Amino acid sequence: MNSRRSNKRKRAAGAPPLWLIYALLVVPIGSLLVFRYVPAASALFHAFTAWDVGGANTFVGLRNFIELYRDPVFLQSLGNLAKLGFFSFTVSLTVPFILAEMIFHLKSERWGFLCRVAVVLPMMVPGVVVFMLWKYIYSDAGPLTELLTNLGLDDWVHGWLSDPKTALLAIAFVGFPFAYGVHTLIYYAGLANIPPSVLEAAELDGLGAMGRILRVHIPLILQQAKLLVVITMIGIVNGFESVYILTLDGGPYNETMVPGLYMYLNGFSYQRMGYACAIGLLMLLFLLAFTMGLNRLVRSDGYDPAAR
Amino acid sequence: MSSCFLVAALLSLPGCGTKEEGEESPAVPVPPGGNVIRVDLNLYTPGTIPQGIGEPVKVARHLADAWEKEHPGRRILFQPTVNTGSSEGEWLKTQLMGEIAPEIISQNAEVAWQDTDKGWYVPLDGFLQRPNPYVPGNKHWIDTFVNQALVNAKRAPDGKLYCxxxxxxxxxxxxxxxxLREQGIDEMPTTWAGMIEMLDTLDRGGVTPLTADGNLATNWGQDIIFEMLYHDLLPDLDILPSPPDAEGYLGHYLDPPEAGFLFTKGFFTRRDPRWVEMYRLLRQWxxxxxxxxxxxDPIRMFLTKRLAMYWSGSWFIRRMATDPYIDFDWGVAYIPTITRKTSPFAGGSPATVIGGAAVQLHVTNSAIKNDNLEDCVDFLMYLTAPKNIERLxxxxxxxxxxxxxxxxxERLAPFSEIFKRRYCAIKWLESFDGQYKKNWRSMMDYFLEDGFGEGEAGLEAFLKRLEVNFARWVESHRDDAAWHFPPMEDAWKTREARLLRELTPIQ
Incomplete structure (x- = not known):
């Protein structure tokens, strides 16, 4: 009780009056309520209805969820999500980490800066453009076909997005070489935050480069890694832009269908908004459960010198 | 360097109707009101560059200016809608639901049909019976349209015309x-067998023989092959009497309820040898x-001479006629006839057309809300005056x-010749709606990539799945008034014996 009271910050002299601060907060909080929470609450309600956009809206209880449980397309989309998620997790958590380690180990400040800029620059290209480029790369008239043909590998020329055997893999490979800017910078910030004294101590203790990475770096950037896991998972579960742009309808025959796209199609194409809301609610519950589970499983407070 | 690549890649994206500076943008906030009519004319919308080539179009603006002069105080604001052209027009749906969509929009009628019961679109039947004041001597606006069957083909299932x-x-x-000449081909074949021979030659010569945008080749191909295999059977299959104006161009067209009814009798299933044959031919093709x-990316392939034939539409004429970099001799032909040499079910009837109405203009509920319905219709009448549509x-x-x-x-002349053919007997994918349509298309892609397996086993597995989707589609319409089966049952009884002979007996 006392510690909580003592945490109360003293107001600085000349600070604006409290009523003004609260008044100013009304706008952002109000906007959040109107544009974020109300639609979310509406979706929560509509998950239990059969709602045709602009048409009738009937309460159906758990029917949408029961149907989802039996819906082969939804179940297949979960399988696809698991495959894509495994691949994305692996590459988006490891490649940026390796990259951050390499940049961190550069002796030259200047080269370190240039590398960081190089990693961040591609982020300026809008995601849709990236997906369109990959669509072009995979097309019959695209550079991949050209490359294979010029190398004399005509037999390898392929309908990458049309062939059920390769479509999902082709989607997964979008973003190659997976040097994601935000991920790399977050890892790098974590590494840069490790006090030099800790690194020196590790060196004095005779730890080699790999030993330092495994026993010092990774434990001390778990906080950052946890954040990245959550961000990546949200991106994987909610994202369907790449699939929508590359295969449009999750084809061939749902081989690239993901829950996000299925939710979108149900809402706007099949006009089953209630069903789409049910899919959205399940996605939300999954993400909540995942984040809470992760918080319980991986407890890391990072490096806190005061705790010593 | 990479940005140059990006820009080049984006600029080369085909078929983009890009917007130019100086035209009204949807982002410009204009308060909707009785005096302002917001209009989306699809490719005719001022500022659009059809096919991404040439100057932006502007005639519609000139016409609107002239109309405004005749109607002081009224204003036409062109506002392109964000519409994918299929059923995912989410932006448009939200606008229609909120009664704030542009008063006049371009939308495929079949897509609009899904929402006619919501009052989003205004039925135009009454207006079409009025005279068009911009056509001297005209008594009924509808009479000014050349092809009545084509206009009526867009009648919604509730019997009303919304576009x-x-x-x-x-x-x-x-x-x-x-x-083609380089491969020793001087003439386009007139029979399907001849076409397959030619495709073989091209394939051996290392040229991609034929393709189309997206999966249109197979979608369109399905409808065209269907008609050629079922042609002789159509008078019997057409269970519901067609309207008198349908004769010729739209004769024996199968409406969705008819297709559904016939399915319940065994047609369009594995018991129907023509149905199986259609997919066999399609897969071979x-x-x-x-x-x-x-x-x-067929346009790039065709223009860079890596694709011998590109199945496209009249819209592609604009590129072929105006692109200064096209340095090869080209022509326009049509799908050849399937003969007995290819299939025992072919009667030798020529391939039908599958196009039809292009820009289908609807008046939305905004016109009622803003009390400018009469002006909207008047502007449409003005646009459809012969001189004006000609300019557009x-x-x-x-x-x-x-x-x-x-x-x-005259550059569109080849299409005018093609258009003289009959219309196909059914537009299969357009007949299906929502999820069932998507399922079918998706299954077809999968089948054509041997996803269901190769050979007859793959065909069997595909057709089996297709039947499940078909059955669910029929079931979903069980309560629709237009799907009333008893009158069809009566008609079926009179031709049952003949038709059942065309199916393999139930095992």
Whole structure:
């Protein structure tokens, strides 16, 4: 009780009056309520209805969820999500980490800066453009076909997005070489935050480069890694832009269908908004459960010198 | 360097209707009100560059200015809608639901049909019976349309007409004559067997023989092959009497309820040998198309002489006629006839057309809310005056006018010839709705990529799945008034014996 009271910050002299601060907060909080929470609450309600956009809206209880449980397309989309998620997790958590380690180990400040800029620059290209480029790369008239043909590998020329055997893999490979800017910078910030004294101590203790990475770096950037896991998972579960742009309808025959796209199609194409809301609610519950589970499983407070 | 690549890649994206500076943008906030009519004219919307080539179109603006002069105080604001052209027009749906959509929009009628019961669109039947004041001597606006059957084909299942079809689109095979000559081919074949022979020759010569945008080749192909295999059977299969104006062009067209009814009798299932044959032929044909069924980038392939034939539509004429870099001799042909040499079910009837109405203009609920419905209709009447539609179509060079007295640009002449053919017996994918349509298309892609397995086993597995989807679609319409089966049952009884002979007996 006392510690909580003592945490109360003293107001600085000349600070604006409290009523003004609260008044100013009304706008952002109000906007959040109107544009974020109300639609979310509406979706929560509509998950239990059969709602045709602009048409009738009937309460159906758990029917949408029961149907989802039996819906082969939804179940297949979960399988696809698991495959894509495994691949994305692996590459988006490891490649940026390796990259951050390499940049961190550069002796030259200047080269370190240039590398960081190089990693961040591609982020300026809008995601849709990236997906369109990959669509072009995979097309019959695209550079991949050209490359294979010029190398004399005509037999390898392929309908990458049309062939059920390769479509999902082709989607997964979008973003190659997976040097994601935000991920790399977050890892790098974590590494840069490790006090030099800790690194020196590790060196004095005779730890080699790999030993330092495994026993010092990774434990001390778990906080950052946890954040990245959550961000990546949200991106994987909610994202369907790449699939929508590359295969449009999750084809061939749902081989690239993901829950996000299925939710979108149900809402706007099949006009089953209630069903789409049910899919959205399940996605939300999954993400909540995942984040809470992760918080319980991986407890890391990072490096806190005061705790010593 | 990479940004140059990006820009180049984006600029080369085909078929983009890009917008130019100086035209009204949807972002400009204009308060909707009785005096302002917001209009989306699809490719005719000022500022659009059809096919991404040439100058932006502007005739519609000139016409609107002239109309405004005759109607002081009224204003036409062109506002392109964000519409994918299929059923995912989410932006438009939200606008329609909120009664804030542009008063006049371009939308495929079949997509609009899904929402007619919501009051989002205004029925135009009454207006079509009025005289068009911009056409001297006209008594009924509807009489100004050349092809009545084509206009009426867009009648919604509730019997009302929610759109006007002022122009026509048709498909055709653009072929590179030089490339064909290099492979020893001087003439386009007139029979399916001849075409397969030619495709073989091209394939052996290392040229991609034929493809189309997306999966259109197989979608369109399905409808065309269907008609050629079922042609002789159509008078019996057409269970519901067709309207008198349908004779000829739209004769024996199968409406969705008819297709559903016939399915319950065993047609369009594995018991129907024509149905099986259709997919057999389609799969054989697909083998000659680009490796990527939906992502082949056919325009680039065709223009860079790596594709011998590109099945596209009249809209592609604009590029072929105006692109200064096209340095090869080209022509336009049509799908050849399936003969007995190819299939025992073929009667030798020529391939039908599958185009029809192009820009289908609807008046939305905003016109009622803003009390400017009469002005909206008047503006549509003005647009469809022969001189005006002629100016619109000649500038855009993508579609053929469907208004009496309007001349067609002579560069579109090959399509006018193709258009003289009969219309297909059914547009299969358009007949299905929502999820069932998507399932079918998706299954077909999968089948054509051997996803269900190769050979007869793959065909069997595909048809089995297709039947499940078909059955669910029929079931979903069980309570629809238009799907009332008893009158069809009566008609069926009179021809049952003949039709059942065409099916294999139930095992």
């Amino acid at each position: 006007i079809s002022m122009d026509i689109v048709e498909t055709g095979i653009f072929y590179n004559k030089d490339l 697909r083998g000659y198309m680009a490796k990527e069924l939906k992502n082949s 179509t000649s500038e855009a060079l993508v579609f053929i006018p469907n208004i009496r007295g309007a001349k067609m640009d």
